[in-house]
Amino acid sequence: MALTVDFDAEELWLAEDPANAARPGVLSQARYGAEIGVPRLLDMLDRLGVPATFFVCGRDAERYPSVMESVAARGHEIGHHGHTHRSPHLMTREEEAQELARGLAVLGEFTDRVAGYRSPSWDLSPHTLDLLVEHGFGYSSNLMDAVVPYRHPGHDLVEIPVHWTLDDAPHFWFDATSWDRTIRSAREVAEVWGEEASAIHDIGGLVTLTVHPQLIGRPGRLRMLEEFLTGVRAYDGGGGGGVWFATCGEVADTVRRAPAGTGAGSGAGFAGARS
Template identity: 45%
Template sequence: MDMSVKWPNGARCAVALTFDFDAETLWLSRDPSNARRPGTLSMGQYGAKVGVPKILETLGDAGVKGTFFVPGWTVENHTDRAEMILKGGHEIGHHSYSHAWPDPDAPEKDIEEMEKGLESLKRVLGVVPKGYRSPAGETTDELVRQLDKHGFLYDSSMMGDVNPYRLPHPDGGRQLVELPYHWSLDDAPFVLFSVKTPRPIMTNSHIREVWQEEFKEIHRWGGFYNLVMHPQLSGRPSRIALLREMIAFIRGFEGVWFATCSEIAEAWAAQEQR
């Protein structure tokens, strides 16, 4: 089965370097009582204070663009960092308002998170996002309806393929481009640790092997590689080195196209229509 995609300029593989800039929302949305735990919140603060600037520096040195999915709360409380992302020429996508996990039994909350987050992006940054990623990769039929209603180009919350595909609409409406990801290409399962939810912290060599082996086969297939990172995790010193090493590794293959998610979604939609 031929799964290759006709990417621009004859590229064999499209690569998206994506970053979920959750900051403190990652911890506040999981447990509101964390508002009284400054040690826990400091992990999210690190992502804004150190992680984002170091990631931007690394991307700038490599001459590649990334896509940052940013909750509205983060935009309001770390405006300078969000502005740094835009000044670097990177894309900002929608990532809810407070990083609350979507709830299929509470569609009104999905609508509130969508609209409040959109308002923050537009008011604070002047950004009308083309793409959306749901917190923790969870989504609902109501969220899909909201993405259609607000005219989004793409979603990046699903895992239904390796290559982009059309996101089914629950009511038969407009189908967005879906840019799928997978937990194996997300840094969180490997390094997201807290005292209340402990898990092993994997070495760079372990993560590198998973990420590189996945890339080699996706490149062989001729597909789409969607790497998901979080500034408070991949912004740590050794993880910045891993990001730098991954960019160099990927560049060692022929026919690689680094692009923002919106560029990839637009290119895939264009080749779909040929």
């Protein structure tokens, strides 16, 4: 299991609509995530001994350097989530390259190496994979075409697959502009996550759980997340073996060490890559 935290604070709302810069009520959600959600999440991960990968927008790292220092000091991985929260498919190749470089420069102030990239909204351009290789990344975590990590054909990158089912945003996101989203209860989301995680466990795959501090950081949801992670840890070794909690970087390194042809396409391959 790879617990991933998309720490997009104000940049999320500014990318949605630049006019949000003048809306303190909207931006207060971002501030809550950074100032309350992340510290409480870090405390919970300490209690459980679970590592996480924090994908961070460069500009949000600039806004909250003390939060970033705390993430790094607790031993969690820091990954790239854009410099701004703009999707690569809306940029030219040059703009996308600049986004990667600027984000790397900022995140490099808090970690020795940024190995992984997660795009805002999990969307890529025709140039993204080439640019990731050019900028020295080791893995991408954006695509929904597998339940095990795999090597990208034609690119020296490992993919850490994701899915909306295992993301908190589709379940908890609420936009006050339209009022067309129903906020699900933490109990409902725990049930959805539990069904998917259990099934992936049984085939020896990878559960990539994605949470956002301004969403998961609410007290009731954090309690649910702690209970969920505790339950996952209790999975027995019957179906797909025991549960390994790892950062995305650790997963990618494991796939790279495996012989070609393993670690992709089947749970047995990923389990073999870990042994």
